[in-house]
Amino acid sequence: MIPLSIAKKLALLAQGAQLPASGLKHIVIDELISEGIIVARMAGRTKSTLHLPDVNALSNYLYNKWSIGDLPLYVQTHENEDATRGDLIAASNDSKAALRRTFKGFLVNSYTPVSCLLNDIPIVIYPPGGTFQFISDFEHFVPPQDVVIVGVENAENFRLVEKQQHLFADMTVLFVSRYPQQQSGDVMKWLLSLPNRYLHFGDYDLAGINIYLQEYKRHLNDRASFFIPPNIEELIEKHGNRRLYDQQQLNNAAITEDSLKQLISLIHKHKKGLEQEALLI
Numbered sequence: 565m566i567p568l569s570i571a572k573k574l575a576l577l578a579q580g581a582q583l584p585a586s587g588l589k590h591i592v593i594d595e596l597i598s599e600g601i602i603v604a605r606m607a608g609r610t611k612s613t614l615h616l617p618d619v620n621a622l623s624n625y626l627y628n629k630w631s632i633g634d635l636p637l638y639v640q641t642h643e644n645e646d647a648t649r650g651d652l653i654a655a656s657n658d659s660k661a662a663l664r665r666t667f668k669g670f671l672v673n674s675y676t677p678v679s680c681l682l683n684d685i686p687i688v689i690y691p692p693g694g695t696f697q698f699i700s701d702f703e704h705f706v707p708p709q710d711v712v713i714v715g716v717e718n719a720e721n722f723r724l725v726e727k728q729q730h731l732f733a734d735m736t737v738l739f740v741s742r743y744p745q746q747q748s749g750d751v752m753k754w755l756l757s758l759p760n761r762y763l764h765f766g767d768y769d770l771a772g773i774n775i776y777l778q779e780y781k782r783h784l785n786d787r788a789s790f791f792i793p794p795n796i797e798e799l800i801e802k803h804g805n806r807r808l809y810d811q812q813q814l815n816n817a818a819i820t821e822d823s824l825k826q827l828i829s830l831i832h833k834h835k836k837g838l839e840q841e842a843l844l845i
Contacts, residue, residue: 566592566630568642574626575635577602577616585612591778591815598717598771601625604811612811629749669700670751671741675726678738681706689738693726696741702754709759712737714791715751715780717766718840719743727844731793737763752783762788768796768827769805769837770812778815790824793843797830803845804836812837 596602601621604612626632677690683704714737716722722741766772
């Protein structure tokens, strides 16, 4: 559930307000920024403000991720101390105000043929260049157990998986896209139904780490790990962005992966974040 204080500020942004980034610290805000739904603007040398370029993008996010079809109603109902649990549920899933999803499922990609089953019928995932495969009936889509599922955070990296195959040369992988973002709930339902190892391939900044910890690690536990290339420090030094570091913070979370702890130390050391697309350079 989105906290009332954050929902109120999202409602203000939806009305055209610009708010100080320092007053909007939450995993939901970090995710909205990483998705490009909320945009930061520098206001001076060290301060920044947040604004919302597209109200519809926020509406889609709130409905598909949090089942909030009417943000003002959500705020109003949660402000009401006498609201019943039924009222709160109704505000979070108003069938009259809710946007309708056209498709369920998600995109998959691979640079080598991966034999899977779809409704117990063999299917090969190996899209021709310039295309992807969309899995709609994901509840009955089963890859071999030794295939590593690689969740790709950014669209460009997902589109150009063949340029990154050297990073995964020692494993058989199937790439799944986090975009369109509203499909990410389907990805998680599918991952939870499988025994396969999950490897998160995302941005090397604090927001990207938050996404991994909150959306994937906390559900998949030891089956999930954060992919870090061996030359990550060189990449951060050469292609890192100080603005990403200045505008982000790491939410409190128990981090058990030593490699992820080392990555966080490198980010703080260089005071830079690295966008995933840098691995395509």
